[in-house]
Amino acid sequence: MNSASTSNLTDRLAALRRDVEAALARVLDRLDAPPAITAPLAYALQGPGKRLRPCLTLAAAESVADRLGLTVEHAHALAMPAACAVEMIHTYSLVHDDLPAMDNDDLRRGRPTTHVVHGEGMAILAGDGLLTDAFRVLAEAPSSAVDQAAPVAPAERRLEAVRLLAEAAGSRGMVGGQAIDLAAVGAGASLDAASLADMHARKTGALIRAACVLGAVMTGAPAREREAIDRYAAELGLAFQIVDDILDVEGSAEALGKTAGKDAAAGKPTYPALYGLDESKAMAAACIRRAHEALDAVEIGGLLHDIADWSLTRTS
Amino acid sequence: MNSASTSNLTDRLAALRRDVEAALARVLDRLDAPPAITAPLAYALQGPGKRLRPCLTLAAAESVADRLGLTVEHAHALAMPAACAVEMIHTYSLVHDDLPAMDNDDLRRGRPTTHVVHGEGMAILAGDGLLTDAFRVLAEAPSSAVDQAAPVAPAERRLEAVRLLAEAAGSRGMVGGQAIDLAAVGAGASLDAASLADMHARKTGALIRAACVLGAVMTGAPAREREAIDRYAAELGLAFQIVDDILDVEGSAEALGKTAGKDAAAGKPTYPALYGLDESKAMAAACIRRAHEALDAVEIGGLLHDIADWSLTRTS
Numbered sequence: 187m188n189s190a191s192t193s194n195l196t197d198r199l200a201a202l203r204r205d206v207e208a209a210l211a212r213v214l215d216r217l218d219a220p221p222a223i224t225a226p227l228a229y230a231l232q233g234p235g236k237r238l239r240p241c242l243t244l245a246a247a248e249s250v251a252d253r254l255g256l257t258v259e260h261a262h263a264l265a266m267p268a269a270c271a272v273e274m275i276h277t278y279s280l281v282h283d284d285l286p287a288m289d290n291d292d293l294r295r296g297r298p299t300t301h302v303v304h305g306e307g308m309a310i311l312a313g314d315g316l317l318t319d320a321f322r323v324l325a326e327a328p329s330s331a332v333d334q335a336a337p338v339a340p341a342e343r344r345l346e347a348v349r350l351l352a353e354a355a356g357s358r359g360m361v362g363g364q365a366i367d368l369a370a371v372g373a374g375a376s377l378d379a380a381s382l383a384d385m386h387a388r389k390t391g392a393l394i395r396a397a398c399v400l401g402a403v404m405t406g407a408p409a410r411e412r413e414a415i416d417r418y419a420a421e422l423g424l425a426f427q428i429v430d431d432i433l434d435v436e437g438s439a440e441a442l443g444k445t446a447g448k449d450a451a452a453g454k455p456t457y458p459a460l461y462g463l464d465e466s467k468a469m470a471a472a473c474i475r476r477a478h479e480a481l482d483a484v485e486i487g488g489l490l491h492d493i494a495d496w497s498l499t500r501t502s
Numbered sequence: 503m504n505s506a507s508t509s510n511l512t513d514r515l516a517a518l519r520r521d522v523e524a525a526l527a528r529v530l531d532r533l534d535a536p537p538a539i540t541a542p543l544a545y546a547l548q549g550p551g552k553r554l555r556p557c558l559t560l561a562a563a564e565s566v567a568d569r570l571g572l573t574v575e576h577a578h579a580l581a582m583p584a585a586c587a588v589e590m591i592h593t594y595s596l597v598h599d600d601l602p603a604m605d606n607d608d609l610r611r612g613r614p615t616t617h618v619v620h621g622e623g624m625a626i627l628a629g630d631g632l633l634t635d636a637f638r639v640l641a642e643a644p645s646s647a648v649d650q651a652a653p654v655a656p657a658e659r660r661l662e663a664v665r666l667l668a669e670a671a672g673s674r675g676m677v678g679g680q681a682i683d684l685a686a687v688g689a690g691a692s693l694d695a696a697s698l699a700d701m702h703a704r705k706t707g708a709l710i711r712a713a714c715v716l717g718a719v720m721t722g723a724p725a726r727e728r729e730a731i732d733r734y735a736a737e738l739g740l741a742f743q744i745v746d747d748i749l750d751v752e753g754s755a756e757a758l759g760k761t762a763g764k765d766a767a768a769g770k771p772t773y774p775a776l777y778g779l780d781e782s783k784a785m786a787a788a789c790i791r792r793a794h795e796a797l798d799a800v801e802i803g804g805l806l807h808d809i810a811d812w813s814l815t816r817t818s
Contacts, residue, residue: 217672217673217674218674219672219673219674219678220673220674220678220679220681220682220704222678222681222682222684222685223673223677223678223681223682224673226681227673278630282626282627282630285623285626287621287622287623287626288623288626305603305688306603307601307603307604307684307688308681308684308685310598310601310603310604310626311598311677311680311681311684313630314594314598314629314630314633314677315672315673315677315678315681316673317630317633317634318633318668318671318672318673318677319668319672319673321637321664321667321668322664322665322668322669322672324664325661325662325664325665325668326665326669341657341658341661342657344661345641345657345660345661345664346641348637348638348640348641348661348664349638349641349642351637352634352635352637352638352641353638353642355634356533356535356631356634356635356638357533357535357536357539357540357543357631357632357634357635358533358534358535358536361539361627361630361631361634362535362536362538362539362631363536364627365536365538365539365542365624365627365631366536366538366539368538368623368624368627369538369624372621372623388536
């Protein structure tokens with residue numbers, strides 16, 4: 187990717203991120219929750235994140251807009267409740283993951299973590315609230331939670347989005363992956379390559395896949411496009427995890443906004459530890475090649491491709 | 503209520519509880535989650551609870567069955583995914599509430615709490631899993647999660663159930679009430695009567711209301727019956743909280759299956775502390791009178807009435 191398209195991608199992601207953050211601010215307003223929970227919840231949600239997952243939801247929605255006869259704006263509007271729900275679930279997972287009983291992290295996105303600022307009990311509750319409210323946003327949005335004037339996906343699509351998101355985030359997906367990770371650390375055991383891949387597919391891969399697929403579901407994309415986007419997302423998710431592990435070795439705390447070298451110090455299994463740095467980089471690049479191929483097979487172009495390329499070169 | 507009807511109620515609740523527990527066992531099986539999370543999740547879910555909330559869901563469904571032209575069995579089957587989801591959310595809230603950073607309770611339903619057995623991190627994850635999987639059960643059930651042969655409520659009803667349950671359990675409801683409670687304890691402040699009522703309406707009332715209303719929603723009850731059941735449930739929920747506070751003063755740890763006198767010892771505001779024991783008992787009885795009136799106005803009889811009467815005389 188040359189620097190012109192990098193700059194173009196940066197601008198487009200920044201525009202999507204602004205849209206997502208505006209929608210999340212409306213969600214917070216309309217939750218109508220008591221101040222005791224709104225404060226820690228807003229603190230967690232308003233941290234300076236990349237908003238990668240909701241941007242993927244919007245990018246997937248826009249990738250099928252043309253063939254569905256939708257404008258890009260219409261596709262984004264249909265998918266926005268799902269984008270917000272995905273980001274709320276990602277944010278809750280970070281809040282709970284940072285707790286002393288889990289990863290015990292004091293620094294996240296360059297700021298003190300939620301439990302450091304609001305206390306452990308409130309951080310547990312803020313995470314619980316974000317997780318629960320994510321499903322509320324999917325079920326009631328956009329009529330009241332996100333934007334009253336926005337077009338609404340039919341009930342069948344929204345229920346399917348609830349089902350996919352709950353499966354990806356729940357015991358079979360993200361929570362199951364975190365439990366495998368926690369059990370392995372607790373036992374002082376290191377996972378073998380297959381178990382490491384399974385753990386990551388659940389812990390981070392499942393939500394990235396759901397983020398992308400929900401963009402297709404909310405716009406009403408046919409099965410062929412939806413499955414291609416799912417294959418793309420599975421490859422992107424794995425590449426993302428491998429690059430995370432590489433950055434944990436090579437990156438600086440300043441760029442990452444969190445403690446670097448922490449996984450290695452904790453004796454956690456990582457791709458560089460298992461395969462070495464060079465082989466890990468080659469594995470990530472192969473994932474991204476397969477991600478492009480999945481989209482090419484159904485003639486999807488544009489932003490999803492650019493995000494895949496960026497995922498290899500990112501520094502945070 | 504005479505002893506014959508008490509015994510009849512006990513038998514009927516026991517039968518509903520067995521149905522709910524069988525359905526929950528099927529849910530656990532079909533989650534297809536890794537063993538690392540299934541073990542703590544099953545431990546939490548399979549404790550010897552009263553299963554009051556899912557029984558309320560089934561009782562509400564059966565209360566409108568006849569006028570909807572449904573058999574009781576059909577009404578129960580339509581409502582069972584909601585009953586399971588409600589119990590999973592209730593169970594998650596107990597697991598998180600018992601954590602050291604929250605109420606720090608070692609004993610629940612007569613057994614060591616989940617974090618005592620499986621560790622704090624796993625208890626946080628088990629709660630997160632139960633909460634997330636509750637929405638999965640509502641969205642995919644009963645086709646795959648509960649019973650493949652059972653009748654399925656239409657997508658609109660199930661999405662409405664997701665919306666109601668998420669609002670009742672989330673930041674505006676249960677989680678918000680817990681945050682108000684935690685903030686008041688942390689500040690060493692005692693809540694006034696209005697704030698105490700608001701806190702309980704969110705913390706325990708909202709889920710009891712949702713439990714009942716979901717029985718009406720899943721069977722497709724008209725608005726008039728649904729609203730009557732909601733009014734019934736609001737009164738029942740308040741009576742339940744007042745009786746809980748009374749039992750915390752008068753009850754024994756053996757009957758309660760948890761530490762007695764704990765709220766008073768923690769300086770938590772309670773109805774007996776605010777109003778005295780006699781006035782608290784009169785308030786609970788008045789709630790139950792209004793609960794009966796709400797049902798009588800739409801000519802709903804049967805089990806919901808009996809549960810209301812039982813709620814005043816229970817000892818645990």
